[in-house]
Amino acid sequence: MKSGPFRFDPATLPGYGEMIVRGRVDRARARVIRGPVDRGASVVEWVVISALLVGIAAAVGLLLANKLKAKATSINLDTGAI
Incomplete structure (x- = not known):
C-alpha cells in the first residue's frame, strides 16, 4: 500500500485500475459541476454532417434510379413472335 492520492501503486495492476477509475469519476464530477460546455457545438456539427x-x-439514389429507368425503357420487348 502506498500513501498519497492513490491507495495502490499505479505501477501495479490494481493501482492502474484505480487510476483509471478515479480519472473517470473525476471527469464525471467535473462535468456535473461545470456542465457540458462544448456539447452543443458537437451536436450541431454531427447534424450538419449527417444532413x-x-x-x-x-x-x-436519384441518379441511379433515373439511369436504371432510362435503360429499362430502352429495352425492346417486341419478340416478333406471332
Whole structure:
C-alpha cells in the first residue's frame, strides 16, 4: 500500500485500475459541476454532417434510379413472335 492520492501503486495492476477509475469519476464530477460546455457545438456539427451525407445519398439514389429507368425503357420487348 502506498500513501498519497492513490491507495495502490499505479505501477501495479490494481493501482492502474484505480487510476483509471478515479480519472473517470473525476471527469464525471467535473462535468456535473461545470456542465457540458462544448456539447452543443458537437451536436450541431454531427447534424450538419449527417444532413450532408443524407443529401449525397439521396442524389446518388436519384441518379441511379433515373439511369436504371432510362435503360429499362430502352429495352425492346417486341419478340416478333406471332
